[in-house]
Amino acid sequence: MEIRVELKQPNRIKSVxxxxxxxxxxxxxxxxxxxxxxxxxxxxxxxxxNSLLKNAALHAECSEVISLYDHEGKRLVVKVNVVNKCVGxxxxxxxxxxxxxxxxxxxxxxxxDGTKKLVIRLDNGRIEYVSVPFEAYFGFLQSQMQGRxxxxxxxxxxxxxxxxxxxxxxRCGYYHSEVLTTCDAKCEEITSLVQVxxxxxxxxxxxxxxxxxxxxxxxxxxxxxxxxxxxxxxxxSYFKETVSQVGQDFRSSVRAAVASATQRMKQMYKEQCxxxxxxxxxxxxxxxxxxxxxAVPAIAMLPVPRMATASSAQVMGTHSLGQSExxxxxxxxxxxxxxxxxxxxxGRQNVHYSDVHLRKPAKAESKQSVLMxxxxxxxxxxxxxxxxxxxxxxxxxxEPVVKELYRHLVNPNVRQAYDKLHAQSRxxxxxxxxxxxxxxxxxxxxxxATINVKYNEEWHSEGQLYIPSDVTSAKEMMKAxxxxxxxxxxxxxxxxxxxxxxxxRDAIAQELGLTTPPVIVVTASDKRVTDTAEHLGLxxxxxxxxxxxxxxxxxxxxxxxxxxxxxxxxxRDNLLAFLESNLPASQLEEELVEYLEGAxxxxxxxxxxxxxxxxxxxxxxxxxxxxxxxxxxxxxxxxERAMSNGFNAPPWMxxxxxxxxxxxxxxxxxxxxxxxxxxxxxxxxxxxxxxAVLMREAGIETVRSx
Numbered sequence: 001m002e003i004r005v006e007l008k009q010p011n012r013i014k015s016v017x018x019x020x021x022x023x024x025x026x027x028x029x030x031x032x033x034x035x036x037x038x039x040x041x042x043x044x045x046x047x048x049x050n051s052l053l054k055n056a057a058l059h060a061e062c063s064e065v066i067s068l069y070d071h072e073g074k075r076l077v078v079k080v081n082v083v084n085k086c087v088g089x090x091x092x093x094x095x096x097x098x099x100x101x102x103x104x105x106x107x108x109x110x111x112x113d114g115t116k117k118l119v120i121r122l123d124n125g126r127i128e129y130v131s132v133p134f135e136a137y138f139g140f141l142q143s144q145m146q147g148r149x150x151x152x153x154x155x156x157x158x159x160x161x162x163x164x165x166x167x168x169x170x171r172c173g174y175y176h177s178e179v180l181t182t183c184d185a186k187c188e189e190i191t192s193l194v195q196v197x198x199x200x201x202x203x204x205x206x207x208x209x210x211x212x213x214x215x216x217x218x219x220x221x222x223x224x225x226x227x228x229x230x231x232x233x234x235x236x237s238y239f240k241e242t243v244s245q246v247g248q249d250f251r252s253s254v255r256a257a258v259a260s261a262t263q264r265m266k267q268m269y270k271e272q273c274x275x276x277x278x279x280x281x282x283x284x285x286x287x288x289x290x291x292x293x294x295a296v297p298a299i300a301m302l303p304v305p306r307m308a309t310a311s312s313a314q315v316m317g318t319h320s321l322g323q324s325e326x327x328x329x330x331x332x333x334x335x336x337x338x339x340x341x342x343x344x345x346x347g348r349q350n351v352h353y354s355d356v357h358l359r360k361p362a363k364a365e366s367k368q369s370v371l372m373x374x375x376x377x378x379x380x381x382x383x384x385x386x387x388x389x390x391x392x393x394x395x396x397x398x399e400p401v402v403k404e405l406y407r408h409l410v411n412p413n414v415r416q417a418y419d420k421l422h423a424q425s426r427x428x429x430x431x432x433x434x435x436x437x438x439x440x441x442x443x444x445x446x447x448x449a450t451i452n453v454k455y456n457e458e459w460h461s462e463g464q465l466y467i468p469s470d471v472t473s474a475k476e477m478m479k480a481x482x483x484x485x486x487x488x489x490x491x492x493x494x495x496x497x498x499x500x501x502x503x504x505r506d507a508i509a510q511e512l513g514l515t516t517p518p519v520i521v522v523t524a525s526d527k528r529v530t531d532t533a534e535h536l537g538l539x540x541x542x543x544x545x546x547x548x549x550x551x552x553x554x555x556x557x558x559x560x561x562x563x564x565x566x567x568x569x570x571x572r573d574n575l576l577a578f579l580e581s582n583l584p585a586s587q588l589e590e591e592l593v594e595y596l597e598g599a600x601x602x603x604x605x606x607x608x609x610x611x612x613x614x615x616x617x618x619x620x621x622x623x624x625x626x627x628x629x630x631x632x633x634x635x636x637x638x639x640e641r642a643m644s645n646g647f648n649a650p651p652w653m654x655x656x657x658x659x660x661x662x663x664x665x666x667x668x669x670x671x672x673x674x675x676x677x678x679x680x681x682x683x684x685x686x687x688x689x690x691x692a693v694l695m696r697e698a699g700i701e702t703v704r705s706x
Contacts, residue, residue, distance in 0.1 A: 025071035041069035042441035056094035073452035139185030155183035170210030370543035406507035437524035454483035474498035529557035566620035
């Protein structure tokens with residue numbers, strides 16, 4: 001299987017071969033142009049995948065074992081090899097060659113299933129686990145073999161080359177088997193059919209162990225068994241299959257390269273044909289553009305044309321803009337031209353334009369700011385309130401009580417950051433941006449399954465879930481559910497998780513005084529501030545994410561804050577009073593107490609008296625001077641810079657400025673009734689000041705001549 005991807009973010013897929021489509025179950029139109037995150041899932045090691053792409057950018061070939069997910073959400077363990085020198089690849093592209101692996105989960109490898117087996121660590125080659133049947137058959141104990149190497153069971157007749165091939169096959173992620181002679185604790189030779197299987201780590205998708213299983217084989221039948229072949233595929237069959245697949249992939253790559261080269265030659269021929277005609281007109285366009293850029297600012301400074309005589313008004317009459325074009329035809333054209341000549345000014349204004357003014361105009365400064373807030377240990381106390389919300393739901397408390405709880409969990413720094421950012425911009429938008437893989441890839445507690453949760457199609461994009469502001473409850477969310485069918489207990493579990501998420505959003509909206517709740521963005525991978533803001537139709541220039549994740553510190557759009565693991569004294573007292581009123585610790589069920597005590601260190605919300613055994617709520621109190629969040633300063637507009645630095649109007653503005661703060665009109669008052677007036681009579685002083693400041697910053701000089 002091969003896919004061709006871009007090396008720059010978001011690593012879009014450019015092409016795939018038919019083998020990939022057959023294994024992963026995608027249609028070609030569904031995956032071409034999408035990010036490689038489309039095949040990521042909860043067990044995908046993003047670090048390993050990024051490491052592969054970085055090595056590809058450095059033209060270094062490497063391989064890793066990674067868990068990916070097909071179209072139906074099924075987990076596939078694949079070995080990924082980076083191919084840099086590929087036919088048809090453009091710059092900043094690489095080919096990822098994949099091969100599916102059949103692996104054993106660690107929980108099955110370390111379980112007693114009645115077979116004689118041992119498990120070896122790949123990092124040091126030492127024995128990690130020995131089954132009870134192996135101990136009984138070989139006469140070794142677990143304590144005697146753990147931490148030792150396989151040399152402990154080697155004997156004079158042990159074929160070390162076969163043993164090495166078994167270990168190497170396991171390291172590469174393949175099943176393999178060999179007839180091997182080993183020794184037991186009494187140094188007696190035992191001939192066994194040894195099968196090796198790669199073992200996947202329970203924490204991530206890396207190969208951490210290999211499993212060796214020993215099947216009893218009579219010594220006289222070992223030759224026949226070796227001739228008939230092992231129960232599992234041999235290394236030769238894997239080699240044959242790999243060579244066949246490489247041949248097919250090479251032929252498809254050559255065909256793609258020929259098609260790409262042909263298309264490129266056609267494109268080059270068209271460009272060559274247009275080059276000669278475009279070269280002739282290019283300098284004319286540049287000259288015309290330069291003249292226009294010089295003329296437009298000068299015309300804008302001219303006074304309003306004078307309507308000199310009453311006869312001219314009689315000639316024009318009350319014409320519409322469409323009819324006014326007829327006035328410039330025939331004998332009237334010269335007459336109207338003389339009447340539109342502006343009066344002579346007392347001096348002549350020469351404007352010198354630097355090269356800066358001839359460049360492409362800069363975009364207008366955007367004053368919209370976007371405040372993105374992470375939830376856990378940032379905007380709210382603890383990791384989802386350190387299970388306080390779960391405790392309320394466990395005791396069947398209604399939804400309003402859960403929402404009231406989260407109002408006590410909000411970090412006061414949220415309001416301070418919002419006020420400081422809102423004071424610098426006309427429009428401040430708030431977005432909840434949280435990383436909760438369980439919301440997108442639900443790992444069931446009631447069966448061995450991971451379910452890719454899916455709601456309204458319009459809410460999902462690039463592996464992220466966008467919950468609109470108008471969604472007010474978890475029941476409304478569950479009505480839009482379109483994913484695989486859930487068990488009743490699973491649906492209730494998902495609904496409770498959404499209830500806590502919406503309660504946290506509403507608490508932040510109330511803290512900030514928002515009339516409309518913010519949008520919730522849920523992701524299972526790394527956060528992308530710029531892409532998320534643009535997807536929501538917001539300005540990404542002044543979009544900032546406040547998060548406690550240290551891994552995001554290098555992102556200029558992320559402001560890393562201290563984790564919210566405590567509350568100020570006043571909020572802590574209010575929270576404890578709320579808990580004692582609605583959920584007394586002394587009335588908790590014993591199963592709930594055990595669940596709360598099983599939280600990770602630093603996230604426990606309950607404590608037990610070592611002498612009496614009584615339980616009570618535990619909420620750490622913050623220091624007296626809690627550190628505030630650092631909010632960036634947004635750049636000012638041209639008018640604000642002019643007023644803050646002390647604006648001095650140029651001579652041409654002072655000459656025509658009136659007492660009321662506007663430029664005095666040149667056109668007489670009676671001309672204001674002209675229906676086809678080409679300019680307004682008054683120029684707002686603020687607009688003129690902004691234009692003058694921008695001209696000054698761009699290097700434009702105004703010189704007044706006598």
